[in-house]
Structures are given as C-alpha cells and as structure tokens.
Amino acid sequence: MESRKLQIRDLTLRDGQQSLFATRLKQEEIDKLLPYYENAGFYIMEVWGGAVPDSVMRYLDESPWNRLRTISKAMKGKSLLSALSRGRNLFGYVPYPDSVLEGFYKEAIANGLNVMRIFDALNDIDNVKESIRLINQLGGIADGAVCYTVDPKEEHTDTTVKKGFFGRLFGKKDEIVEPKKIFTDEYFVEKAKQMEDLGAKIITLKDMAGLVNPSRAASIISKLKSTLKVPVDFHTHCTPGYGLASSLMAIIHGVDILDTNIWWFGGGSAAPALELIYVFANKLGIEVEVNMEAVGRIRKELRTVREELHAFDLVKNFPKEFDPLTDTLPAEIDALFDKAIEAAKADNEAELLDACHAIEDYFGFPKPNLLVKEAEVPGGMYSNMVAQLKALQAEDLLDDAMRLIPKVRRDAGLVPLVTPTSQIVGSQAVSVALDRKKGNPDYSNPSNQFISLVKGEYGHTPVAVDPEFRAKITGSPEEKAYDVSKYKKPENPVLPEYGGVKLAANDEEYLLLELLPSVANGFLKRRRAEEWEAANAAKKAEEAAANAAAEAEKADDEPITGEVVTAQILPGTVIEVNVKPGDKVNKGDVLLVYEAMKMENNVEAGHDATVKRVFVKPGDIFAPEAVLVEFE
CATH class of the missing domain: 1.10.20 (Histone, subunit A)
Structure with missing residues (x-):
C-alpha cells in the first residue's frame, strides 16, 4: 500500500518574515537562498502579497514586481509560487472595481505567480467570487481561504438574559442564556463549499491568530475532507500555543497541504517549524514531499539571514540547532513526540498540548502568549491597541478596552478579527473605553472605518447589524454597500x-x-x-x-610652430601631467610622468619656457616620438 503523502506550502519568504521580522527581508538576502530553494521540492512557496508589496517599497525601496519576477526566474517552475490577497480589496482597504482586479491578477500571473490565496475579512463570499473567477480565467490557481474566528466570550452582566420565564423567575444569578453560536464547524464548512462551487482549486482553513485549538482543528479538517473534492490546506500560527499541536491534529485527520516555516523562521508568532512536522510525519509513516537535504542547506543560510535581521527580531533568542536527517533526539524528547501522537489520536487535548509545549521548550521556541490566548485576539491587534493607548497616555484603560472587544464585535455584526477588521474593532474598543472614562455615551467618536464597516461598505457581516445601531453610527438604518462606480483612478502626473x-x-x-x-x-x-x-x-x-x-x-x-617635447624611444602611459597652457617652467621642472616597461619616468623641461599646448592627459598611451608638450 502506497504511503500517504503530505505536501508543504513554505511561508518563510513571506508570512514567516512578516510574522517575526516586520517584513524586512531584502532581495539580496532572498537571492542567497534561491539556489537552494530551486530543488527543495516545496509544493507551494508563499513569496508575495500580504505586507510584502507595501513594505518592500516603504522600508527597502525595492520593487514588489521585481521580487516576484526574480523568485519566479530562479525557481524555474519547480515550485508553485503563491501570494495572499484580501479579495476585492487586494492589498488595500477599498473595494476595487473588476477592471482593477483583472489588471492586477493579469500582471501578477504574467510575472510568475501561480496560486492566489484569496480571503475576505468578513468571510463574505460576494467579496471573493470575482477574484476566484478571474484567477481561474487567467490561468492561475484560485485558493479560497476561510478565515477562522471564535464567538466572543460572554460576561455575566445585567444585559444577559436568564433562561425563559421560569428561569428569570427562579433561576440562579449565574444562569444565563448563551447567545447562539455563529462560528460552528458547519459555518466554516459551508463557506468552504461555496468557494469550491465558485471554482476554488484549493481550500485553506486560515487561522491568522492561531486560535484553532487541536480538538477544533480535528473536527473542522475532518468535515472539510469529507465534504470537499479539492485539496485542503491548514494555515495557523503558534502565538497562543496551539500551532504545533493543531498542525499534528490536521495531519492525522487528513489535511493535504500544511503551511510551515523553515527552522529559524518558525514558531512564536509564525507557523510551526517544518523540521518538527517532519519528525511527526515520519513517526506516522507519512511522506513529507520535500527534499529535506535541500532544506538543510536553506536552513544553514537562513541562520545568517536571521542574524542580519537582528534589529527587527521580535524574539532575539534563537532555537537550538537541529537537523532531523542527522541529529538523534534524546530519548526523553523522542518520547514526547510519541506521547503527542498518542494524545492526538485519543483526542486528549491537554496531554497533546503539554507534550508539544515541552518539545518547543526543549528546542528553545517562544512560549505561548497567554494574553493573546485568553483574549482570543490576534497579537498584532493587541499591540496596536497598546500603541494607541500609549499615544493617548491612557495605558490604564487597556483592560477595559480588551473587555469591550466582544461588545464592539457583536455591535458591528460579529466580524472575524483579521486585517483590517481587527484593527477597526480594536481601535473602536479603545475609543469606547475613553468614552466611558469621560462619562460620554458609547460610540461618541466612531472612526470613519468603523462607520464604513457598520454601513456595509466592507461587505455582509456574519450577523446582521441592528438597524437602530446602524442608524446611530451612520445616520441611516439601511445597509449600503460600497459603490465601486465612485472609484476614481489615481492620477499619473507628468513630472517636469x-x-x-x-x-x-x-x-x-x-x-x-x-x-x-x-x-x-x-x-x-x-x-x-x-x-x-x-x-x-x-x-x-x-x-x-x-x-x-x-x-x-x-x-x-x-600647426605646431613652437619647440616641442617628444616621447623617448619606448611607448608609455601618462601617469600625471603637471603643467597646462600658459604655465612658465624652469629648466629641470617635471612636465609630466609616464610609465614604460613598469618603470616611472619624468619628462623635464630642458630650459626655461612657457607652455603653449599639452597633447596628453593621465591615462593616455603614446607612441615613440609622439609630441607631448609644445612651448611658445
């Protein structure tokens, strides 16, 4: 029986460096890695999209198109190249008309892009369907990404409702009605099926905040595999401590493609390290379709690259060196891998997480970010809120703002927390916390982006916004989509x-x-x-x-009418000229210096004279008897 195979999407050159090193990887550093990548055998390499187009121009003064072209040329078609885009928003924050989408995708594919991973912050299918159609039409591979999120946690407040009439009459104080769960397994499977029906050739469960815990990964991946005909990809991050364990669960439950980073760019706020996944796969009898010897050569170069990115390194501490092809693990660490597999197969999430955390701790990968885990928000959203409060000199409101995130999410239609909605919700939670501190009504200062979100300009939210709330924020209870007909093409001015x-x-x-x-x-x-x-x-x-x-x-x-100074019998090269027309020279003055037969020679004035013309300059080669200087 043929062994099962696992394909890998390498994120190192895009999501890995974006998650850990603020997207500061220069083209010259990528160029060092590409000869080794050519034969690494990755099914897909994510090299573009996300923050890359913005950052390489903003911080590195490099062309995004040149980056894509250079990588494509070096790979010679041996791995598919992928990018990440926000559906109708592409890399920006405004919905673009179809003409812009088509122009962009056409140019991207012409420059070497193969796979476009398309997602929408609201999981609004209407925002991705045209991108899927265009990518397929233009000869690319449409990868439909369903954004994972969780229902916000409930607090026991006076706004919670007791169960039914008798519950309200006799129920205990802590007996509450939990709001209907929106983000069920069926929600994500239905979104995936809709994308497949539209023509997506790959479906990705995209866990941008790393919030998919192992048991949830098992249930969602299993249902995706039983429902879909196209390959299923799993993308997650290790920020809150689930990444490695959830990836193992995804493998066990049949995922076709797994997103990973190479050792020095893995773990922490990035995706799991490929090398740890390779150890797990070997123990499971699953073939990882990657040339690990080539990966070892990339890993060697990548350490130096990371050292050069020290100023932007969020962690600073490097994990231990590890080559799964040559290094023997200590018995107790090897046993942890076995323990994790046994726990995963038994769906014992606590033991699975303990084993994976112990493995990561042994190798020196960052520990779980418990704040992000508890708050269930992306790490970038949290850091943005901290920066905003610091700028307002109101750091004491951080806890209040964090507690307000569920309220703001629900008021705005229970939006997933992914760029740009995570920033919009986080910023508005900070604003509401300030409103309450000042004694003002909630939402006294809604941001323009929050108004656009509630109005409907970003698309349909998972739950309909209360018309009364929409009227309060936007001035009208009616949902209004962004009018792409109002899109104005930017000027392309002449630069005098x-x-x-x-x-x-x-x-x-x-x-x-x-x-x-x-x-x-x-x-x-x-x-x-x-x-x-x-x-x-x-x-x-x-x-x-x-x-x-x-x-x-x-x-x-x-014509030459005055006395001349000529070259000697040997040809030579002028080294320096010490005179110019009009200069008065005395007998013995050095007029110029030349080199002949590797020896330097001076040309001197035979008597007092005035220079009329100089026929040579430094670097000139002259022939024997050539005229060098004319006197008056």
Missing part, C-alpha cells in the same frame, strides 16, 4: 522636474499607484529621479567627450 516623464512608467507601476497610492508615490518618484540623474550624467559625459574631441580636432588642425 524629471524631464516631463510620467510618475508611473508602465502598467505594473500604475497598479502600485492604484493599490498603495501613498507609498507608491514616493517609491516611483525616487525611480524617476534616479533615471533622470543617470540620463543627465550620461548626457554630460557625452557633451564632455564631444567637447574634448572638438578641442583635440581643433588642436590637431593648428
């Missing part, structure tokens, strides 16, 4: 300071202006400035050469 060229020189540059206008504007101006300076430098050099040639021609035309 750079010779009258346009800011965006071609279609791919104009797409950057459409998607990331503020960042692309500065980036493209720097490109035009460089081109202008280079062109001017070349022009000046041409003019100087032409002037020199004219002078030489003029000098050649003028």
